[in-house]
Every structure is written in structure tokens, then in C-alpha cells.
Amino acid sequence: MKKAREVLLLAASIAVGAPALAGWTAFGEDGRNAVWYVDPESVRTVGELRQVWAMKDMAQPVIDFDLSMQFLYEVDCQGRRQRLLEYQSFKGRMGGGQPTRGGMVFGDWAVAAPGTVGGRIISAACARS
Numbered sequence: 001m002k003k004a005r006e007v008l009l010l011a012a013s014i015a016v017g018a019p020a021l022a023g024w025t026a027f028g029e030d031g032r033n034a035v036w037y038v039d040p041e042s043v044r045t046v047g048e049l050r051q052v053w054a055m056k057d058m059a060q061p062v063i064d065f066d067l068s069m070q071f072l073y074e075v076d077c078q079g080r081r082q083r084l085l086e087y088q089s090f091k092g093r094m095g096g097g098q099p100t101r102g103g104m105v106f107g108d109w110a111v112a113a114p115g116t117v118g119g120r121i122i123s124a125a126c127a128r129s
Helices: 001-019 117-127
Strands: 024-027 035-039 044-046 049-062 066-076 080-089 101-102
Touching: 024 117, 035 117, 049 117, 066 117, 080 117
Parallel strands: none
Antiparallel strands: 024 035, 035 049, 044 049, 049 066, 066 080, 080 101
């Protein structure tokens, strides 16, 4: 019971922190027919770093029939690198429907080339002053 309560609290905190649908701007597709979005209004400066929300909206369900995922990335504009901090999967498109899995990640830093999904996320985060 305690574990279920912790999972619900985590899902609720991520859902509250995630941006509303209105700010999403499409910036490209990946090789799996998923459209990627970023919310430029969600960019926050934290010391020398930036944080930004991105979303992957899938044409076909993947992993337990999820149709979309939201991600909080931390970006180092000087080093042109990014890492994942949080994620949340949803049953519906564009972050709709029931949230499924999610959590804090603290992924490794990755340098992203221009024109890639990671590169576009970095550009969106670093374009904000």
C-alpha cells in the first residue's frame, strides 16, 4: 500500500510540473513516426544550466500501449549537451489519458549534434534568454 501511494504521489508531482498543452511547438519527427515537441515557455534557468520540457507523441502505441511521453531535460548551453531528469508516459496522445509510468532519472550528459532530437531540444532551451 505504501509503495502504491509513493507511485501516485510521484505521478501527480510530475503531472503538475509538466506544461499544459497550449505551449507545445513541434520541431520534427524521429525514425519511428513520432512527432517531437518542446515547450519554449517551460524553459527555466538553474544556475549555469537550463531546464525544458519536451514531448514525444507517437503514431502507434509502444511499451504497454503508451501514445505519448513527456521529458524534463537539463541543458548545458556552453557544452551543447543535455541529460534527462524526469519522464512521464501517457495512454493518450499529446500527454492525455491516464499517466502510466514515470519518475526521476538523472541520466548521463550527452552531446547532441545539430539537427537531431537532442540538438533541437538544446537549441530551444538555449534560445531563451
